[in-house]
Amino acid sequence: MKRKKWLSILIFMLVISMALSGCGFGSKKTETNDNGKEKAGEEKSTDTKQVLNVTATAEIPTMDSTKAHDAVAFTVLNNVNEGLFRQDQNNKPILAMAENHEQSEDGLVHTFKIRDAKWSNGDPVTANDFEYAWKRVLKEAGAYNYMFVTVGVKNAQAIIDGKMDVDQLGVKAVDEKTLEVTLENPNPLLETLLTFGTFLPQNQKFVEEMGDQYALEADKLLSNGPFKLAEWKHEQSWKYVKNPEYWDANTVKLDEINVYVVKDDATGLNLYESKKIDRVTLTAESVDNYKDDKEFKTTTQAGIGFLRFNLNHPVLGNENIRKAVNLAIDKQGLTDIALNNGAVPLYGIVPGEYYFSPDNKDFRELNGDLLKGSLDEAKKYWEKGLKETGVKEVKVSINLADTDSSKKMAEFIQSQLETNLPGFKLEIKAVPFEQRLEIEKSIKYDISLSTWGPDYSDPMTYLDMWITGSSSNREDYSRKDYDALVEKARLETDLSKRYEMLLQLEKMLIDEDAAIAPLYQTGQAILIHNNVKDLIEHPSGADFSYKWTYLE
Template sequence: MGKKMKTQMLLVLMAFVLILSGCNFNSSEGTSSEGTEGEEGKASQVLNVSETADIPTLDSTKAHDGVAFTVLNNVNEGLYRQDENHQPIEALATEHTTNEDETVHTFTLRDSKWSNGEPVTAQDFEYAWKRVMKDASPYNFMFVTASIKNAEAIMNEEKDAEELGVKAVDEKTLEVTLENANPLLESLLTFPTFLPQNQAFVEEQGDQYALEAENILFNGPFKLVDWTHEQGWKYEKNADYWDAEAVKLDAINAYVVKDSTTGVNLYETNKVDRINLSSESVDQYKEDENFDTILEPSLIFLRFNHNHPVLGNKKVRQAVNMAIDKESLTDVILKDGSTALNGVVPKGFFQSPDGEDFRDLNGDFNTGTVEEAQKLFAEGLKEAGATEVTASINISDSDDHKKVAEYLQAQLEENLPGFKLEIKAVPFAQRLEIEKAIEYDISLSSWGPDYSDPMTYLDMWLKGGSANRMDYHNPKLDELVSQARVETDLAKRYDMMLNIEKILLEEDAAIAPLYQDGSAILMRNKIKDLIVHPTGASFSYKWASIEE
């Protein structure tokens, strides 16, 4: 073995040891369920999982990423939560009544407590929801989607946040007024942006609220008892949770593991119970009894800065779409169950009133040969007054993002002469901030559905919307979204949504969809009832357990 190879092996080993020690894997708290027993010979109810990124924030009014949503879903409780079959069930709401036209909803709250012993009240919901609108939360559009009265006017700065249609009638009664009847309301209320907050505690913490485990209150199945940034966090069962009898796990250790090789090593040494596999590991483990692939309704795509002098050209964006062999990306590079996608709404999850899949109805957009891509690219460059373009791609510093970015770099530079792509990898939270500031050329992005309806992929492109993040605007799209939000004829509404996607991709080629995400996982078969949701927060640990 050469000196260079020995040095590389030593560095990998040192990094692995540092991760183990930094995350306290060798402590009694980090013991895996495999081969361990708790009291009276029963399996230890301690689950160990890996996460690819740290939590950016646990402030439910500011959270806008899958990692935070999963944590919030397990440490807090709203009016509704998703059950084992991904359907909304009453959580803190014990009774839900409406007026005749279903525009006024009244919720009666059950007895429950915050982790500081104070009761959870209707005022906690009113305060948190109005705070979402007051502070221009990244997910304030959810209140518009839910049709809550005055939400859109508040977003447009036409009304004050205090005029939002939510009111604490008394400690146990919450009244929510809508602009119009909305059949999606209960599903939307499972989303973390609709969680309550204790006003006195939030204001006492000030700008430190929800940045550390001790700076947040809990009222859900678990409490967060430790959070070491960029290393991991620990949940413990919340004995004061109203439905504590349903919670079987005593603790969950979540470890930030960005390197897939390290993840495999941790699984093989019984330090974690569930990991996502990289493409390099799929062939090795695909016959393992604990191996599985999951096709998810998540979209992986390229955002373009529409202010860029060259990328702002539609033909250039079309050329980028066409120049990428997406099937090879999913089948040869990723190999994790992901599938190529040429639309913004994924396949297999959203059906029309007639039972037809959204993707089948609208077909593929911006597909073509490399030669067609090159022709469009040349025309686009000429229209932009350029002869070549050097662009950077903003990515998270994870293995999968780096692998995808390197593939895109090779494809675009080979298939579009004059295109040079530079890769800029940053921590996950920083990537999101760069996107929000639109300080990028191209950004490798992902979007998981917030609720079970195609609109969750379509209204994110509204002018000035917090999910837009690229200064894209088409007034026709905005108008169609507004119409679809109040349309009660389901067939007409579905046609509107099909046309919204056509505007985004056919008329404007505003983004470049790449693939529908899939996950290749290893999870020990002793882990039971760990619920993976296709929409909203990804995981529910409330019903999970470990068998002997």
């Protein structure tokens, strides 16, 4: 959304331009197009300065992996740290800090040998670094502590419930280079799950020396991954540099990555066209102007956008009101007009074309379109909900990040609801991304425009976040039979039976309870310079891996 005051735009652009011109922009172009594919046997050029320049729409909320809870933080952590496994160029789990993985015959005890690797201060990476960090997640009630239950680490649920001490978690450093992990039940997704940022190691001595200053600045954290965080100017930018201590440093081609926080889409596009950044995400207004450009790309992704409801609200706590909101929004119009970037309407919580049953059928096609109906149906639910709650009009606000795309979506939703539901008034409250998350976590909102990127490649990543008490369940949804079915699905080893349970969970959440309002499956329209190669974008977990990226 363009700023209202042109003077503000000019001043803002001038400041940004001056700031960026002094930051040493030095790279040229990006990923592959029709002419950009590497030829067989062609050596990667090392003549080009290996400096990549990109943007982010938000500040890093935290660099403490035990507290991280968003895509921005997990992407940075994925590039400066490394766990037992990491995602490869094909999004498959590969051995990383672990050089070997063995399991017992019953699939419960997993032994990992930690390779000879160093932290950026020269300390060796040890098995204790994993035991310490994992237990710290549970000790501090980290946002993703439920991932230990998803993995099935022994005693994780009992520890979260306060029935056991954190020292009883099923993870143990047998010796300096041997980590033993014990599960409650066999888990075929174990290696995939362990690529997630919550399972990163931490150097205990360093963390304790830093105390409450740990991970607050670039010099207050250590790296054991491909890059180090050399600079972190809060709310402005951060810089990665190649980590010479990384065990696989020879694979890393980039010397430096500069990331600039740019919330204004016009500014980002201007920086791209002047070749000061190598990749830019396009807004709906810009897509039509660049869709024929050879550097233009669009994709439909595995992320989702949806509305959260504060279920404690006297009106929004009503199921019929929520169903009315679901049906009153033209999702096709939202994706075509407000987004226009490859996003598609979503009538469920699990997106299409990413997750398939054991007999290779798409999850979305199997469950069909949930809670999809006409405007007349929306009005019937609305009238019924108003009668049940005893009100004649509803005045609520919507919490959202202060990005142009979020504001445009909110304005579209506002228009739809106020037009289609008589008596509905929606106030837009745009705040910085990190603040939007904090408002959600404290459930101090009416409606929140939210997004979710999958943590791992399985439908459960969209479904188990709604169990009672989950840190991702930021609306107080609670249903005992839902919780029980999630637990049953976690333990089910018959994959066909498990898939039927996952389908049923989605129907309970959306069709029966209308707990949230699914809006769209995310898309992305970008411009990326042709000389950037192997910039790996993952559908789940961290957004990007720069380990294999280089400039041609």
